[in-house]
Amino acid sequence: MKLIIDGMLGKLARWLRMMGHDVEYPNSRDDSELLTIAKKERRILLTRDFQLYQQAIAKEIDSFYVEGQTEEQRLSELAMRFGISLEIDMATSRCPKCNTQVKPISKEKVAGRVEKSTFEHYTEFWECPKCGQVYWQGAHWTRIRETLKTAEQHLQKQKKGSV
Numbered sequence: 001m002k003l004i005i006d007g008m009l010g011k012l013a014r015w016l017r018m019m020g021h022d023v024e025y026p027n028s029r030d031d032s033e034l035l036t037i038a039k040k041e042r043r044i045l046l047t048r049d050f051q052l053y054q055q056a057i058a059k060e061i062d063s064f065y066v067e068g069q070t071e072e073q074r075l076s077e078l079a080m081r082f083g084i085s086l087e088i089d090m091a092t093s094r095c096p097k098c099n100t101q102v103k104p105i106s107k108e109k110v111a112g113r114v115e116k117s118t119f120e121h122y123t124e125f126w127e128c129p130k131c132g133q134v135y136w137q138g139a140h141w142t143r144i145r146e147t148l149k150t151a152e153q154h155l156q157k158q159k160k161g162s163v
């Protein structure tokens, strides 16, 4: 999915990139610029600004008004609306910082670029070819998996119509 996200939803932008979606997240908070990019690049606009949402709809831009308060709720709303899967596949995952698809990198190549303990504990690493950030499925992945699991539970409830 190609998306553009307004300035209030930076955390969601990072999640969606990790989940493999092409997400623009302009630094500028200029609404007309967001709308122009969305239109030109045929991106779906995600926003928490109802006025901006209405402007987008008036310009025939595909837009989604995000209501959820937590990341889990927001992700499940998007899964419900767009049918995206609530998982991260490293084969398609994008750099949360710069939106570039990450590539596997051999362990030898990250020597000296990550903490020694990280290097010793993990065997699989990925690198962003654009910004050079190295990724691995470290301790923080427990939280990532929990968030996705909770989002999936919200989704199942929504599907049953109990929310």
Ligand SMILES: [Zn+2]
Pocket: 095, 096, 097, 098, 099, 100, 128, 129, 130, 131, 132, 133
């Ligand atoms: Zn990057």
